[in-house]
Amino acid sequence: MDRQGQIINPSEDPHLPQEKVLKFYRSMTLLNTMDRILYESQRQGRISFYMTNYGEEGTHVGSAAALDSTDLVFGQYREAGVLMYRDYPLELFMAQCYGNMSDPGKGRQMPVHYGCKERHFVTISSPLATQIPQAVGAAYAAKRANANRIVICYFGEGAASEGDAHAGFNFAATLECPIIFFCRNNGYAISTPTYEQYRGDGIAARGPGYGIMSIRVDGNDVFAVYNATKEARRRAVAENQPFLIEAMTYRIGHHSTSDDSSAYRSVDEVNYWDKQDHPISRLRHYLVSHGWWDEDQEKTWRKQSRKMVMEAFAQAERKLKPNPNLLFSDVYQEMPAQLRKQQESLAQHLQTYGEHYPLDHFDK
Amino acid sequence: MNLFQAVTSALDNSLAKDPTAVIFGEDVAFGGVFRCTVGLRDKYGKDRVFNTPLCEQGIVGFGIGIAVTGATAIAEIQFADYIFPAFDQIVNEAAKYRYRSGDLFNCGSLTIRSPWGCVGHGGLYHSQCPEAFFAHCPGIKVVIPRSPFQAKGLLLSCIEDKNPCIFFEPKILYRAAVEQVPVEPYTIPLSQAEVIQEGSDITLVAWGTQVHVIREVALMAREKLGVSCEIIDLRTIIPWDVDTVCKSVIKTGRLLISHEAPLTGGFASEISSTVQEECFLNLEAPISRVCGYDTPFPHIFEPFYIPDKWKCYDALRKMINY
Numbered sequence: 001m002d003r004q005g006q007i008i009n010p011s012e013d014p015h016l017p018q019e020k021v022l023k024f025y026r027s028m029t030l031l032n033t034m035d036r037i038l039y040e041s042q043r044q045g046r047i048s049f050y051m052t053n054y055g056e057e058g059t060h061v062g063s064a065a066a067l068d069s070t071d072l073v074f075g076q077y078r079e080a081g082v083l084m085y086r087d088y089p090l091e092l093f094m095a096q097c098y099g100n101m102s103d104p105g106k107g108r109q110m111p112v113h114y115g116c117k118e119r120h121f122v123t124i125s126s127p128l129a130t131q132i133p134q135a136v137g138a139a140y141a142a143k144r145a146n147a148n149r150i151v152i153c154y155f156g157e158g159a160a161s162e163g164d165a166h167a168g169f170n171f172a173a174t175l176e177c178p179i180i181f182f183c184r185n186n187g188y189a190i191s192t193p194t195y196e197q198y199r200g201d202g203i204a205a206r207g208p209g210y211g212i213m214s215i216r217v218d219g220n221d222v223f224a225v226y227n228a229t230k231e232a233r234r235r236a237v238a239e240n241q242p243f244l245i246e247a248m249t250y251r252i253g254h255h256s257t258s259d260d261s262s263a264y265r266s267v268d269e270v271n272y273w274d275k276q277d278h279p280i281s282r283l284r285h286y287l288v289s290h291g292w293w294d295e296d297q298e299k300t301w302r303k304q305s306r307k308m309v310m311e312a313f314a315q316a317e318r319k320l321k322p323n324p325n326l327l328f329s330d331v332y333q334e335m336p337a338q339l340r341k342q343q344e345s346l347a348q349h350l351q352t353y354g355e356h357y358p359l360d361h362f363d364k
Numbered sequence: 365m366n367l368f369q370a371v372t373s374a375l376d377n378s379l380a381k382d383p384t385a386v387i388f389g390e391d392v393a394f395g396g397v398f399r400c401t402v403g404l405r406d407k408y409g410k411d412r413v414f415n416t417p418l419c420e421q422g423i424v425g426f427g428i429g430i431a432v433t434g435a436t437a438i439a440e441i442q443f444a445d446y447i448f449p450a451f452d453q454i455v456n457e458a459a460k461y462r463y464r465s466g467d468l469f470n471c472g473s474l475t476i477r478s479p480w481g482c483v484g485h486g487g488l489y490h491s492q493c494p495e496a497f498f499a500h501c502p503g504i505k506v507v508i509p510r511s512p513f514q515a516k517g518l519l520l521s522c523i524e525d526k527n528p529c530i531f532f533e534p535k536i537l538y539r540a541a542v543e544q545v546p547v548e549p550y551t552i553p554l555s556q557a558e559v560i561q562e563g564s565d566i567t568l569v570a571w572g573t574q575v576h577v578i579r580e581v582a583l584m585a586r587e588k589l590g591v592s593c594e595i596i597d598l599r600t601i602i603p604w605d606v607d608t609v610c611k612s613v614i615k616t617g618r619l620l621i622s623h624e625a626p627l628t629g630g631f632a633s634e635i636s637s638t639v640q641e642e643c644f645l646n647l648e649a650p651i652s653r654v655c656g657y658d659t660p661f662p663h664i665f666e667p668f669y670i671p672d673k674w675k676c677y678d679a680l681r682k683m684i685n686y
Contacts, residue, residue, distance in 0.1 A: 123469050127457070134426070138432055174416070
């Protein structure tokens with residue numbers, strides 16, 4: 001698609017059915033709505049931290065749609081749209097951000113560190129690029145299991161500088177793993193622009209150095225992302241080899257709520273991408289020109305999605321946090337004796353000093 | 365069997381029993397630089413016993429990924445001295461996988477094996493004992509055997525254990541230690557120290573190769589001083605068996621801990637600190653630690669560096685006379 005949502009080369013039109021394309025659109029916009037509300041909630045002190053996905057929704061949804069639902073996903077932290085596309089409920093996104101007692105992650109991590117076993121989305125961790133060699137190992141195991149399953153591994157162009165990225169690429173190629181490496185090149189690693197991150201031809205150009213077939217796509221064209229991922233998946237399964245997709249996009253939002261990007265880039269630059277090359281706008285143009293969407297539906301959907309998000313948000317806020325005993329479990333599968341002693345000592349401590357702790361917010 | 369053969373036997377049992385189990389690392393395919401994986405590739409196939417590129421962070425990261433899918437991953441790091449590039453994957457990832465995901469995901473079926481300890485000529489980078497770095501990391505287990513029989517049972521326990529484990533193999537014992545080892549699988553429990561000799565006057569604690577040193581010291585103590593030593597092989601560094609050690613010190617009143625690794629921040633400091641908390645009133649003398657010096661592991665000076673039986677004996681004598 002071009003920026004007006006017109007297919008440039010008809011032979012590359014994936015001819016997806018209306019329902020599927022509408023699902024793309026709804027996933028991307030619902031994510032956008034959730035991002036706005038949760039970003040605000042951090043500003044208001046309701047959650048401690050948040051990271052938005054503004055501008056990169058196309059990379060998430062286009063790629064997620066091209067996978068099988070059982071393909072294993074290893075992400076970095078800016079791939080919430082993949083979970084959204086896999087129908088992860090708003091309630092659980094919020095539960096993790098609030099660290100409330102509904103959080104399947106048991107409140108252990110900062111916001112946006114989602115994980116979902118049923119949807120095959122491995123829990124996010126903060127250290128960058130660590131997921132890359134792990135994804136390769138998972139792909140190797142999937143190959144051995146003959147499961148007709150691939151692994152997709154997302155990372156940013158900054159994380160691609162880490163040693164773990166080099167390790168992962170090399171292992172995937174030498175050990176012939178059915179994996180898609182998906183690089184979101186969004187222009188910045190916090191404040192570091194790509195010119196200070198690498199001097200070569202981006203991340204796609206590194207692939208051939210490892211013996212990995214690589215492609216660069218317009219990350220804001222959800223159909224291009226879909227096509228590339230679909231073909232990579234087909235071949236990864238058929239040929240047991242890795243593929244590298246570098247999706248060029250732009251991080252419209254700040255790195256996180258701890259960042260004010262006006263300190264290192266101009267508002268004009270951000271507005272350019274927001275107004276001229278946004279994956280959601282481009283898809284909307286496509287939908288409208290096909291008669292699959294209009295102003296009224298847009299208004300209705302905006303209201304409805306906002307309402308859904310606000311409801312989930314209010315509920316998440318009201319819930320208690322998990323019982324403090326959950327501070328101690330899952331370090332090992334079984335609790336070691338010494339740790340149990342520490343757990344007991346906290347319980348005793350709280351009996352005497354409990355008034356100094358926010359126990360009212362926590363589940364008994 | 366000698367110790368490396370005991371390791372091979374354990375690996376053979378694992379791959380026979382568990383079709384998901386794979387072994388990988390540098391040079392494991394031809395049998396390994398210490399011959400621990402000899403014959404396994406021919407027996408189980410090249411998709412199950414294979415070389416990886418030369419990259420420890422990759423080896424461990426890759427192993428974590430295999431384990432996340434539920435398959436059994438047995439990774440080899442060629443020397444414990446080279447485990448440090450994988451430190452982030454071990455400490456920040458493997459150890460925390462279950463906890464941070466709220467038990468949605470884990471890499472419990474990962475075991476990392478690595479040759480460990482002084483070997484007579486290893487110098488800085490073929491002699492290290494890095495267990496103390498990992499002792500500080502909740503979520504992993506660290507296990508060190510003293511003999512072939514112990515090695516096979518403990519390694520099989522590590523492989524079966526549902527938590528990521530690091531298994532350090534004393535390389536100096538690979539060929540030197542020989543004993544009867546069952547061919548069939550068996551396990552030795554983790555986090556259980558073993559009292560290998562009972563005594564009444566002083567408790568000696570060590571692990572790996574050093575257990576043999578303190579056994580000699582115990583003989584010397586009995587012959588020269590008439591002192592009765594209780595000898596404990598700690599076996600698992602974390603989570604460690606506090607009860608067995610404390611029970612012993614309550615009985616004897618004296619504790620000497622010895623390890624090759626440098627003194628400061630070495631694991632003896634953790635044992636010492638806990639024992640003085642739990643057994644303060646039972647102690648007849650300060651707890652003694654006989655360890656390597658706070659230097660990198662020297663090459664030509666190894667005979668002076670290591671906490672040998674004379675240094676241990678001397679420390680013991682001082683404790684008895686305190």
